[in-house]
Amino acid sequence: MATIVSPIEPAIAPSLGTAPGALDRHDLTDRDLIDVYRTMLRIRRFEERVKDLFLEARLYGSVHLYIGEEAVATAACKAIGDGDVISSTHRGHGHCIAMGLETGPMMAELMGKVTGYNHGKGGSMHIASLDHGMLGANGIVGAGIPISTGAALGFWIQERPNVALCFFGDGAANQGAFHEGINFAAGLKLPVVFICENNGYAQFQSVKQDLPIEHVATRAISYGIPGVIVQGEDVLDVYGAVKEAVRRARAGDGPTLIEAKTYRFEGHFLGDPEPYRTRAEVAAARATRDPLKLFGAQLQELGVATAEDLQAIHVQIDDEMERAIEFGESSPEPPASVLLTDIFTGADEHGRAS
Amino acid sequence: MAVVTMSQALNMALHEEMARDERVFLIGEDIKDSTYGITKGLWDTYGHKRVIGTPISEAAIAGAVLGAASVGLRPVAEFMYMTFMMCAMDQVVNQAAKSKYMFGGKAVLPIVYRTMAGAGRANAAQHTQSLEAWFAHVPGLKIVMPTTPYDAKGLLKTSIRDDNPVIFIENKVQYATTRGEVPSTDYTIPFGQAAIRRAGTDVTIVALQRMNEIALEAADELAEIGIEAEVIDPRTIVPLDLDSIVKSVRKTHRVVIVHEAHERVGFGAELVAQIVQHAFDYLDAPPIRVANPNVPTPFNRTLEELSIPSAAQVVQAVRGLMR
Numbered sequence: 001m002a003t004i005v006s007p008i009e010p011a012i013a014p015s016l017g018t019a020p021g022a023l024d025r026h027d028l029t030d031r032d033l034i035d036v037y038r039t040m041l042r043i044r045r046f047e048e049r050v051k052d053l054f055l056e057a058r059l060y061g062s063v064h065l066y067i068g069e070e071a072v073a074t075a076a077c078k079a080i081g082d083g084d085v086i087s088s089t090h091r092g093h094g095h096c097i098a099m100g101l102e103t104g105p106m107m108a109e110l111m112g113k114v115t116g117y118n119h120g121k122g123g124s125m126h127i128a129s130l131d132h133g134m135l136g137a138n139g140i141v142g143a144g145i146p147i148s149t150g151a152a153l154g155f156w157i158q159e160r161p162n163v164a165l166c167f168f169g170d171g172a173a174n175q176g177a178f179h180e181g182i183n184f185a186a187g188l189k190l191p192v193v194f195i196c197e198n199n200g201y202a203q204f205q206s207v208k209q210d211l212p213i214e215h216v217a218t219r220a221i222s223y224g225i226p227g228v229i230v231q232g233e234d235v236l237d238v239y240g241a242v243k244e245a246v247r248r249a250r251a252g253d254g255p256t257l258i259e260a261k262t263y264r265f266e267g268h269f270l271g272d273p274e275p276y277r278t279r280a281e282v283a284a285a286r287a288t289r290d291p292l293k294l295f296g297a298q299l300q301e302l303g304v305a306t307a308e309d310l311q312a313i314h315v316q317i318d319d320e321m322e323r324a325i326e327f328g329e330s331s332p333e334p335p336a337s338v339l340l341t342d343i344f345t346g347a348d349e350h351g352r353a354s
Numbered sequence: 355m356a357v358v359t360m361s362q363a364l365n366m367a368l369h370e371e372m373a374r375d376e377r378v379f380l381i382g383e384d385i386k387d388s389t390y391g392i393t394k395g396l397w398d399t400y401g402h403k404r405v406i407g408t409p410i411s412e413a414a415i416a417g418a419v420l421g422a423a424s425v426g427l428r429p430v431a432e433f434m435y436m437t438f439m440m441c442a443m444d445q446v447v448n449q450a451a452k453s454k455y456m457f458g459g460k461a462v463l464p465i466v467y468r469t470m471a472g473a474g475r476a477n478a479a480q481h482t483q484s485l486e487a488w489f490a491h492v493p494g495l496k497i498v499m500p501t502t503p504y505d506a507k508g509l510l511k512t513s514i515r516d517d518n519p520v521i522f523i524e525n526k527v528q529y530a531t532t533r534g535e536v537p538s539t540d541y542t543i544p545f546g547q548a549a550i551r552r553a554g555t556d557v558t559i560v561a562l563q564r565m566n567e568i569a570l571e572a573a574d575e576l577a578e579i580g581i582e583a584e585v586i587d588p589r590t591i592v593p594l595d596l597d598s599i600v601k602s603v604r605k606t607h608r609v610v611i612v613h614e615a616h617e618r619v620g621f622g623a624e625l626v627a628q629i630v631q632h633a634f635d636y637l638d639a640p641p642i643r644v645a646n647p648n649v650p651t652p653f654n655r656t657l658e659e660l661s662i663p664s665a666a667q668v669v670q671a672v673r674g675l676m677r
Contacts, residue, residue, distance in 0.1 A: 085425065119458035126456040135424050136457065140448050146414045147449065150421020157379055157403045157427060164421070177444070180414035187409065342459030343493050345517035351496050351593035352546050 023298055026240050028078075030304045036078055036235060037299060037310065040070040040292055041317050043094040046103055047266075049321045050093070050110060054270045058329070059111045063124045066094035068233075068265035071291035072197050073098040075238035076165055079246050085133040085151045086165040087144030089197075090125045091264075092137030095167055099134045101127070103320060107328035114338075115331040121342065135164075141202075142168060142175030145194070149185045152192035152249075163191040163249045165242070171202030173216045182255065186223040189254030193245040196257065197232065199264040204276045217259035225255050232262025233291040236298070263289050355535040360528045361391040363503035363536045367510035368393060368430065370540060372400050375428060378514055379404040381415055382432030382468075389434060390470070390529050412438050416445035416467070420453065423463045430514060433469040435481045436523065450519040451494035465519040466510075472525040472564055472614055473662050479650035482658075484615035486562070487624070489521045490592050496520045496545060497592040501566045503534040505589055508543035515542065525564045532567070546593035550602070554584035557672050558602040560625060561585065561612035565663055569612050572668035581676060591621055599625070600632045607638040608675045612663050617645035639675040644668055 025033065047065045054063055066073070069091070077086065077098035088095040096106055101117065109116025110124050117129050128136035135151060138144045148166035155162045172178055173196055185192050196216045200207055213219075220227025228245070230237045238260055245256035263285040267274045274282075299305040340349040348354045358366070372378050379400075386397040386407045397405040408415055412433060419429035433439045439446065446467060454461045471484040490497050498513055498520055500506035506524070513520040525532075551566060552573050561569035566587045573583040584602050588594060603609045609629055611622035622643035629641055644663045652658050 087421075117458065118456060118460075121458050122456040128453075128457040128461070130424065130457075130460060135421065136453065138449075140444055143417065143444055143449055146417020146445060147421040147424070149414065150418030150423075151425050152421070153381075153406075153418050154422035154425035154427045157422070158425075162425075177413050177417065180409075180411035181417065184409055184411055184414040184418065188406075342455050344496070345454065345462050347496075347518070347593070349493070351518075351590075353544070353593075 023302060024236060024240060025302060026236065026243060028239070032078070033299060033302070033304050034313070036074055037295055037305070038313050038317065039074045039098055040235065040295060041313060042103065042320070043070040043074065043097045044292055045317050045321050046093060046097060046106070046324070049325060051266070051270060053325065061110070061123050063110070063270045064091040064268065065266040065270065066091050068285065068289070068291070069197055069199055069262045070094055071235035071295065072195065072232045072238055072260045072262055073167065075235045076167070076195055076242045079239055079242040080163060080165060083133070083160065083162045084164065085135050085148070085162070086167060087135045087148035087151070088137040088167050089144060089169060089172070090137060090139055090141070091169070092127060093124070096127050096129070096134055096137070099132045101129050101132055101134060103324035104327035107324040108331045111328045111331070112333070113328055113331035114334040115327070119338065120334045142172035142177040144168060145172065145177045145181035149181045149190060149192055152185060152190035153188070156188065156190050161250055163193060163246050166192055166194045168194070168196060169202065170196060170198040170200070170207045170210065170216055172196070173219065174202070174210055182223050182225075182257065185255045186225045189252060191249035192255045193242060193249055194255055194257045195242070196259045197262055198259050199262045201264060201268065201276065203268045206276065215259055217257055220257035223257070225257060227257045227259070229259045229261065232260035233289040233294055235291055235295050355537050357533050358503055358536045359530055360503050360506055360524070360532045361530060363507040363534070364392045364510055364524065365394055366536065366538070367507040367514075368396060369399070371511055371514045372396065372404060377426065377428045378430060379406065379422075379427060380430050380432065381406040381408060381419060383408055383410055383434055385432055393432070412442035413445055416442035417449060419465050420445065420450045420463060423465050424461065428464045428514060430466040430468060433467065435477075436469045436471040436485050437480055437483050439467070439469055439485070446489070446495075446519070447492050451492045454518070455494060462517050463519055464514075464517045466513045466522050467519065468522045468524065470524045470526050472527055473646070473651050473658060474527040476653060476655055476658060478653040482651035484613065484646075486521070486523055486591060487615055487620045490621065490624070494519065495592065496590065498522045498545065498590045499563045500524070500589060501563050501587045503532060503536045505543055505549070507536050508541050509589065511540075512542040512545060516545070523563070528564055543589070545590045546595050547589065548595035548598040549587045549589055550584065550598070551587050552583065552585040554582035554606065556582045556606055557584070557608040557610065557675060558599070558606045559583050559585045559610045559612060559668065559672070560588065560599055562588065562591070562614070562621065565612040565614055568663060568665050569668055571665035572672070575665060575669050576672055581672060583672065596628055596632065600629065603629055603633045604636040607636055609641045610644060610668060610671050610675065611641065612644045612668055614646060614662060616648045617643050618648050620645055642671045642675060644671050
């Protein structure tokens with residue numbers, strides 16, 4: 001007789017079911033909490049200034065902003081340490097900043113300058129700094145999933161106690177690379193944490209049209225790994241979930257799929273006319289789901305910072321952004337002589353030993 | 355010096371490199387039991403963390419080696435058939451090939467993608483295609499195509515020690531049928547150095563991999579009618595030893611290029627362009643290609659044979675040039 005395998009209930013996140021109560025600051029000290037706020041603000045201001053510069057034609061190319069999603073990168077990268085790595089997406093500025101990349105060379109890269117992290121050869125969608133454990137933003141949706149899985153494979157082979165965090169969007173969950181990468185990682189119990197930033201839209205299309213199920217995290221069931229849903233605007237919620245997933249990964253228990261429900265305050269790219277959603281929808285999200293405002297209030301509720309303390313941080317960050325822009329704009333263009341360098345290691349553009 | 359098969363020569367290279375450098379590991383489908391014997395015995399010697407069997411997930415394999423190389427390892431991935439690489443093209447072409455340049459030169463990515471191409475074993479079209487030109491078109495990939503067991507061992511060792519993504523193409527028919535002397539000692543063969551397999555004065559035949567064996571047969575036949583062919587094996591097509599080829603063409607004034615890949619926009623088309631550019635004034639006849647006639651490889655043995663360049667076709671092409 002045939003056996004019917006029923007549709008499985010979504011993996012309900014503990015966090016979503018938790019009643020409102022006392023804030024859980026986990027193991028974060030006052031200094032840690034302030035650092036988290038500073039990083040989130042640094043991402044917000046960086047993106048806002050990038051938007052301004054783009055609209056003023058002071059930088060060019062394809063630019064995808066992370067405004068509204070700052071808590072995810074910040075919390076997740078706070079949960080890892082030295083020697084750990086991440087892979088990122090086309091919406092990668094926030095991940096870079098959360099991994100400690102400096103805003104000056106980042107801004108220079110967006111401007112195509114020689115002082116940029118990639119010497120102007122990558123731009124917004126390809127910032128990488130292996131020294132920071134940042135394996136690269138990526139212009140191909142879902143491509144980072146096999147790559148971070150491979151970094152975790154490297155740690156597993158070398159028996160290093162490190163983990164890889166893999167950021168991707170809801171759109172990537174429908175790529176073949178998602179299935180291949182997570183299935184492979186789960187099979188070997190590799191130390192990787194898959195973090196889906198579900199911001200509601202895959203380019204111009206609502207996730208409601210793209211996903212036949214409600215949650216990306218439900219797909220964890222088919223790989224035999226935990227699936228966890230967190231509110232992406234709640235930095236402490238994200239931190240708690242990633243911290244636990246990192247602990248499991250380091251302990252040899254394998255990957256976790258975390259879905260952060262978040263919201264993209266800006267369009268898919270700078271210049272997106274946003275025909276797929278209403279202004280009221282965006283305004284509502286900005287009013288109720290702004291991670292920065294929410295965390296600022298939490299810090300005051302915890303007694304970690306006063307409104308004045310936070311204001312002082314805002315002044316510092318605004319000043320840092322001015323310096324980042326100044327650094328970028330005053331930096332030289334790459335010379336024509338570098339056009340054909342860096343294609344190969346130790347060889348010219350023809351592959352001939354140099 | 356022992357006479358071994360192509361498979362055994364490749365196996366020797368992997369054994370030696372894994373023993374020499376613990377950062378080298380193998381990953382691919384069915385590599386523990388090794389369908390064609392290339393990775394035979396390696397799992398027993400080096401264990402499950404250095405000989406990693408994967409699900410049938412070519413994109414995961416191709417991307418995983420990039421990630422592993424990023425954290426200091428020297429992976430050797432195996433794609434059982436070159437046609438299977440089509441399932442992994444984003445990771446090979448958009449990721450591995452471009453990362454170094456996009457990152458401003460900072461990434462060092464020692465990756466070998468081993469795979470098997472060529473026709474002649476009745477695998478039909480989806481398991482039979484020679485796609486070296488596709489990969490040669492993409493900046494950032496080196497393309498290696500060994501012809502003899504001696505070269506296969508030396509070039510695979512060079513590939514593993516190279517700090518770039520290398521597409522290492524093996525020929526399915528040669529695995530068991532091509533034999534040659536291979537020393538058990540450590541040696542490497544530099545990229546970008548063609549081998550002159552036969553010296554001659556009347557025509558240059560540039561032929562890749564198994565087609566070089568065909569070219570040598572043709573050269574023997576041609577010698578019987580008084581035509582001395584110079585047969586060149588490029589061994590690597592990125593980098594390409596254009597100097598040796600151009601030098602030969604300037605001497606012989608005629609050239610025939612032989613490969614198993616489709617003629618249209620194949621490696622031969624690129625080589626003809628280079629030869630015309632660098633040896634135009636020396637040519638006594640137009641350069642000619644002998645290649646697959648732009649057809650998916652048929653299953654039927656007779657039809658398949660017809661789609662693969664033969665010694666007779668090469669002889670005919672050369673005689674056409676000598677008129």
